[in-house]
Amino acid sequence: MDYIREKAPPVREDRLKACNAFGGSCCELNRIGKKGCLNGVKRTFAQTQGCQLNLSLAILNTIRNAVIVVHAPIGCGGSSLSTAGISKNFQKLRDPNAKGLIWLNTNLDDNDVVGGGEEKLRSAVLYAESEFRPEAIIVVNSCVPAIIGDDIDSILNDLQKQISAKIVPIHCEGFKTKIMASAYDSVYHGILRNLLDKPEDTRKEIYEDELEILKEKYRKSRTVNILNVSSMSRQDEEELTRLVKALGLEVRIYPCYASADDFAYVDDAALNVSICATHDDYFVEHIKEKYGIPFVLRSIPIGIKNTDQWILDIAKFFGLEENAKRLVEAEAKELREALExxxxxxxxxxxxxxxxxxxxxxxxxxxxxxxxxxxxxxxxxxxxxxxxxxxxxxxxxxxxxxxxxxxxxxxxxxxxxxxxxxxxxxxxxxxxxxxxxxxxxxxxxxxxxxxxxxxxxxxxxxxxxxxxxxxxxxxxxxxxxxxxxxxxxxxxxxxxxxxxxxx
Ligand code: SF4
Structure with missing residues (x-):
């Protein structure tokens, strides 16, 4: 998979042939899905639903030391109001000094639809830089600028030469897809294109010392990136960390609640571990393509069977199957007794x-x-x-x-x-x-x-x-x-x- 040269990722109707309309039994769904016949099913009447911009914000609003600029009429992204408190509290669980969600809207109106919204975008980005000095300014593009033809990539390329924050365009216009989960690809696409480059000279001193080089290599060979989702709690993360650490491995958590600059070190790990394929396949495939880091994507650690499988898949990569078997047997036995x-x-x-x-x-x-x-x-x-x-x-x-x-x-x-x-x-x-x-x-x-x-x-x-x-x-x-x-x-x-x- 390599879509990174493109400005925007494909939608999931095209990339995964995903289906958004079906009614029948689970069996039929499995059978027809395997034949690849679900992709073109339509509704002749449909009620409204969330859009990929809103789901993109569910992830982006968690990122620390970033300003989110929603390039849109004021209504788009209004749902961020419902997550602002959560974002701030959860950011503070990682960093007590975290500022929480900082979010601007370019407030496009009727005049902008006729004359273009490019000036408003320019001034919003410059304001974000001068007022907040963030690590990243994440620009979320909505339906209106996409329809009227605002060339946000050219504007942002030009602005990048003037400011120090990394600018991250996210192409998540709601009208482009009926599969909301396309949002995950849009977010990861922006991160992959704009946040992975390491700053020059960092940790130069460490790499000049041979012993430190060996230590660093060993640490990396035992480190797992767990890819969280915005619907997870901190307790979920702590439980998964507890289980992976019980295998003697180190854990880091991306992308939700990470700091924008943290993404530059996403390759300092031996394995990427997803907790949900719907969320992460685009990211882990591209990271494998770029850095050769393998991934685990098969199951979500919910319930006994799936948690067992999730741990065993991680352990297999590190040759720790025996330890993992003992761990899951002990954990599952205790749990079964507690559930009885x-x-x-x-x-x-x-x-x-x-x-x-x-x-x-x-x-x-x-x-x-x-x-x-x-x-x-x-x-x-x-x-x-x-x-x-x-x-x-x-x-x-x-x-x-x-x-x-x-x-x-x-x-x-x-x-x-x-x-x-x-x-x-x-x-x-x-x-x-x-x-x-x-x-x-x-x-x-x-x-x-x-x-x-x-x-x-x-x-x-x-x-x-x-x-x-x-x-x-x-x-x-x-x-x-x-x-x-x-x-x-x-x-x-x-x-x-x-x-x-x-x-
Ligand atoms: S569908 Fe378009 S106009 Fe509606 S909220 Fe999403 S981005 Fe905004």
Whole structure:
């Protein structure tokens, strides 16, 4: 894979042939997906959804010592308000002096649509440099400048000669893709093109000492980059670090909450370890291409099976399989004993999960191992990275899979039919799902732990607590409603998915 010479990465509809519209069983999805027939499926009616600019900001807003310039009308990026506090607190967990999110918007208006927004972009970047002196100024391009033809790359190239901060253009215009996860590629593309060069002369003295050279080589040969995601908590990171360090390895964490200058040292590691292929394949493939650093990309460490696999994959690279086997056996044994008391309560409870394909499938596997019945899944998109996880899910011929970014009307219809005992969902969907009276458990949260063995225990413990007394959510029935006519609930939930051009 080598797209780095291009100004912008391809969208995932093209690069991964990803699908964003499907309704059927897990089995059918697996079968049709393998044939490569899902890419052209369309909706004849669609509700709005998040765009790749907004998802790009979820990562970019975490980066320390950077200023984010959103080149857009004022509404784009408005969702950053909801993450500003989280970003600041989590940055401070890494660096007590961190300033938190600093974010400017060029506030494009009607006049700029006619006359161009280039001057506003220029002055925003110069203001960011003079006012904040950041390590990087990250310029996020939106639909409007892309449509009116602002040449942001030429402007930013020109500005780079005048200022010391590294300028990072991110091409994440929302209209270009229906697969929000294209955002991850846009962000990594900007980082790969602009933040990897090392400053000259750094650590020159270290490299002049032979012993230090050997020490440095050894440290590097035992160092793992764990690639985090913005939906992870600090506890998730600590749990994964605990497990990898138990193998005698060093850990560094990228990209979320790293400082902009830290990316120059991303190659000082022996292995890149992803926790989610949806997030990282673009980055790890390019780093392998550029520096020859191999990667682990197979599984997400959620649930016992997937956590075991994640650790064993890392250990295999370093020849530490025996140590890893002992570690996972001991951890999994302790966890199974701790989970046993919850089984009676959870057995047979019906659950529906909605969110990113990798998270919902791994969480489903954990809940099935507790005796719960998975009745439906809604994935934001689907691509080949989900196939191995889909195969871990039991009873897949009877589980409905809806591929839909957003599209709450399809989910509302499905939930009405399936009547699950519990909904496990992505941020942003839980509110409207609660209005249907279903008990809710969030699929992730930045103040709880979900990953590794400790995370598996916490997921189960908290779900058991939610199910113990769901009366608060049940009381919504009859007191609130979603904005759909009753006739909609009588129709096929996948009425508006048109697969005639694809299958
Ligand atoms: S779709 Fe375009 S206009 Fe809408 S928020 Fe995203 S970048 Fe802005």
């Amino acid at each position: 008391p919850f089984k009676e309560q959870l057995k047979g409870k019906r659950v529906f999960l909605g969110g990113g394909e990798i998270r919902i499938l791994s969480t489903a596997e954990l809940l099935q191992s507790m005796g719960m019945e998975v009745v439906g899944l809604k994935g934001y998109h689907y691509d080949h990275f989900a196939e191995p996880l889909l195969e871990l899910v039991e009873n897949s011929e009877n589980i409905i899979f809806n591929v839909a970014t957003g599209q709450p009307f399809e989910q509302a219809n499905l939930l009405k039919r399936l009547e699950p005992d519990l909904y496990v969902g992505h941020t942003g969907t839980n509110g409207y799902t609660a209005k249907q009276g279903f008990p809710i458990y969030p699929l992730f949260g930045q103040s709880s732990i979900y990953m590794g063995y400790l995370g598996a225990y916490e997921i189960v413990r908290r779900i058991a607590r939610v199910l113990k007394n769901p009366i608060f959510n049940r009381n919504f029935i009859g007191n609130s409603r979603l904005p759909y006519r009753d006739e909609w609930y009588g129709q096929n939930p996948f009425t508006y998915i048109d697969d005639s051009a694809a299958l």
